[in-house]
Amino acid sequence: MAIQPLKVGLIGSGAISYTYLNTMVNTFDILEVVGCSDLIPERSKARAELFGIRQMTNEEIFSDPDIDIVVNTTYPSSHYEINRQALLAGKHVYCEKTMAATYEEGLDLVNLARERGLRLGATPDTFLGGGFQTCRKLIDDGMIGEPVTVDARLVRSYGAGGAAPFGRPGGMFVPGGSVPYDMGGYYTHALIHLLGPVARVSGFARKRPRNFTHPRNAHYGEPVEVTGATTIVGALEFVGGCYGTLTVTSDGAATDTCITVFGTEGTLICPDPNEFSGPIYLIRKGNPTPMLMPFTHGYCNLDPSTPTLSGKREPGHNAHRGMGVADMAWAIRNNRPHRASGEMGLHTLEIIDGIAKSCETGLVYTMQSRPAQPAPLPAGYFGGDAEGCLDN
């Protein structure tokens, strides 16, 4: 029996839309992309021509009765409004991070989707890749015993060094867009996938000032308006009993990344959660030599030397970003929960905002949201028919 694909309209034809369209048009048979739109029509025209789809307006996407799912790859300050409009138009929605700028807006979207009987999906979906699915299997199979603590850390250096104005409103320094929001979700989604939801958080959050540093920038030497946290350092208590630390900063000098889970029987060194795969090391009690573990799941990173269809460098072109949309489409067809859920996206927003609230009040913050831990993907699906792992 042939698959009946769900039809998709993509809004926001910027940098990351390349990878999404490539994944949705060329990788997953459950998805059929109808068209794409953008505030800047030249961008949607270029993507539409490259992928053989229709150039559309937002309104045409909302009112097209054939479109089932709106994929929102606009920048964060547009996410809430586009998501809301799409849900009100009766579409399922899948949104890039973060799905809203605040917990309150995110909650509004989750409630609206629930009231209307629609799906809301939220990135990151990198935890669906072979890297973090293999890690989950190792934990679920007891290879590290009971998880006791986890360290999650991202260090980046985000300045305001460009000659041109910011490509998105407020740059990377606003709520919903600053590094704990922009990058923190890779870490929180990976942690929720591995260990389940978080019960309480505490910690510190800072908005570190910086100036525009490029002499040809119109605001050279002036301060950047920093309204979103640029550093958070949080303590997490998972519902399942594990403790953790989460550090996310754009105030460092060089990139550093880590997720390491420490258990009663072993230690699991996970790959970069911004990728679909990467080296995984397991250390077992009594044998301090880290063992490089084979992947048990497909959808790992693609060969980075694979040329892009556009002939230009495209961000994330070696990844399967958009796999979460395919999982959501299979979930709709099979009437099961989807994995990269709006509830997970909301939990991420609350973890980040909760750490900032704890810093302000000096108190431990009790989480209100509690998403289900997403079901692991079945192991052993590799190659051309790997999509079968989502048909469950």
Ligand SMILES: NC(=O)c1ccc[n+]([C@@H]2O[C@H](COP(=O)([O-])OP(=O)(O)OC[C@H]3O[C@@H](n4cnc5c(N)ncnc54)[C@H](O)[C@@H]3O)[C@@H](O)[C@H]2O)c1
């Ligand atoms: N660039 C990356 O490497 C990357 C990687 C992973 C995730 N993301 C996420 O993807 C999202 C988009 O990032 P990007 O780098 O592609 O940004 P971008 O600025 O290149 O693209 C966003 C596009 O959305 C359009 N847009 C904004 N508001 C709109 C509206 N109301 N209606 C229609 N179009 C609208 C803009 O004109 C722009 O072309 C962000 O949430 C980002 O966090 C980006």
